Amino acid sequence: MTIAPEPAGGPVRFAEARPRALALAHEMAAAGADVLAVRDVVGRFTLLVDDRTQPLSPPLENLEADYGPRLLHALGPYASDRPLLRATGLFSADALLDSERAVPDPQRPTGRVRILDNTVVGEDWAQVSTPAAEPDGSRTHRTALYAFKGGVGRSTATAVLARHLTDRGHLVLVIDLDLESPGVGTLVAAGADLSPHGVIDHLVESAVGNAKGLEHVFRSGYTPRGGRGELWVAPARGRGTPGVPYAYVDKLNRAYADVPGADFADRLEQAVRACEEAVARDSDSGRRPDVVLLDSRAGIHDIAAVAISRLCDLALLFGTDNAQTWEGYGDLFAAWLSSGQAPAVREKLRMVASMVPDSPEGAYLQSFRDHAWERFAQLYDDVPAGVDEFDSDAFSPSLEDESAPHHPVPILFEPGLVGLDLVTAPGWQDRAFVQAAYRDFLPIATLLITADPQTSEGPR
Structure with missing residues (x-):
């Protein structure tokens, strides 16, 4: 040397x-x-x-x-x-x-x-693609819910959004991809028993070609408020089978392994598709999910990389207005920029301002928007001098553009949400403080999901 x-x-x-x-x-x-x-x-x-x-x-x-x-x-x-x-x-x-x-x-x-x-890890942040249509031409819309740091209410928002979409007649599948901290499956179960297996089982079994026959989705006990809605769940971990230790940690230690012909990213994509196919097989109407919500692990992790870069049509990026949030997203955006993948990923991103406090004249949200725009400017195109931005093909939204990726979708901070047990509290989604907190988030997120030009036309 x-x-x-x-x-x-x-x-x-x-x-x-x-x-x-x-x-x-x-x-x-x-x-x-x-x-x-x-x-x-x-x-x-x-x-x-x-x-x-x-x-x-x-x-x-x-x-x-x-x-x-x-x-x-x-x-x-x-x-x-x-x-x-x-x-x-x-x-x-x-x-x-x-x-x-x-x-x-x-x-x-x-x-x-x-x-x-x-790279050893994180390479999938640079491998951006769009989910393919099914053989019959239909499209299941996948939304990833991601946060650079945990503790910002991402999983709770997933559960609230899942019920909201189900009430509007959609067949919704929630997939818990937070393998290190599983939880959204239980939040969405609404009293139903977990399936015997979970996403972790598909990742482990598929590495040795043994994933056929897994029972890794179940129908939530939630009853929608009209229409043909159904709510299904793919938990990170299942309930196991009687008399057999579940050995979750042992499975987790092997879930991320790359094996010849079945690297982690491919196996995760296969697991998501297998969950969708299981719903189509077991649902009342025999239809695939209209909407899949991927509750992704926080941080710069391979699960989040695959979920955002390869699996989803829309990525909701959660954050609070602090230095850790913007430094983290800055690092992530810089990785997309340096890999040349910024143009492929930027238009499917949207910031979510979580736990927004009450502030005079919306000062907090304005500060959040300004900081988000500073970070997203890394991903936006430069408009040449002397060229009107409206006459240019460049993707360069203005600070005030309410449809731009940097413009925050707010979830308000409500003290009642602290310590609220979504598993046992009956009718929690009807409580005034829950409705107030998600008043703006739910309609905007629903519009982003159901109006996406690549998805099927509303509930089938």
């Missing part, structure tokens, strides 16, 4: 390595090369120059001699053992250069430099 000399000014740290590597990559690109910057799981860089179809131009003939020492010096410990490679010198160059995960440098998306990031 080559040990690079320490650059002047002190050691190179992780965050400094990327801009240094890309600066040299763009310098080579300016001389006529297509360059792929590959970062390994500990953050070390290799610049792979594509010379597969034509030789490099004269300014790059002495590529290794000119740029190899500069990379070692600029990157220090974040230079790989071979920080500069030609594609023609690698047996597996095509697998890297043609990888679907290689994205243009978001700072210069029209240039000749791309980035391939390899």
Whole structure:
């Protein structure tokens, strides 16, 4: 292994390595090369120059001699053992250069430099896609409810929204994806027994091809107030089977494992689809859910990454107006920006201001909106100087745009919600303080879910 000399000014740290590597990559690109910057799981860089179809131009003939020492010096410990490679010198160059995960440098998306990031966890934050339609063309709308930090009322809001949508005739499925802190399944059960199995069982059993026949959804005991609504639940953990220890922690220790042909992200997607198919099989009408609510784990975690980036049509991002919230979302948005996935994910996001206190003239919500806009500006497009934003194709909502992702949907703070037992308290959704707290949230969230152009047209 080559040990690079320490650059002047002190050691190179992780965050400094990327801009240094890309600066040299763009310098080579300016001389006529297509360059792929590959970062390994500990953050070390290799610049792979594509010379597969034509030789490099004269300014790059002495590529290794000119740029190899500069990379070692600029990157220090974040230079790989071979920080500069030609594609023609690698047996597996095509697998890297043609990888679907290689994205243009978001700072210069029209240039000749791309980035391939390899990580141990969190890689699915950069793999954005939209759920596919069913074979018959129908679409189940999936909404992820997520918070960067816990304790902001996300699961309670999921339960309230689930009943509200069911009352309006929708067939609703709530899936508890908070595996480390399961709970929404019990909140929504309304007295019904949990299913024998849960999402955790599908994740574990599917890793060994043994998921067929799991009983991992059940119908809630909640009776809707009209229409054809049904409320179904897929709990994180089931009730188990008599005489057999459930061993939840043992299952959790294996749930995130990537196995050949069945990595975690794929298995989580399969688990969600299996829950939807089970509802279609067991519901009164034999129909798939109209709406699926994914109660996601908080934090920058692989479950949240898959739920938001791959599984949902809409992501409701919960938060309170404090430094921790905005620092956390800032880090998350920066990851989408650096991976080049910001345009694919930003329009399905919407902020939820939870536990909003009473404040003079709505000062709290205005502050929340202002801070949210500052963070979302990372994801929005810059409108060129001299171009009217209404004449531009750029996605750049104004601060005051009430339909924009940064504009908060409020849930008011009501003291009665503290300590309210949604499991045992009868008729809790009819209490005045509950209705006051969710007065604005429910109609706006319902409109965002049911009016989405990709979903089916209302209750079927």
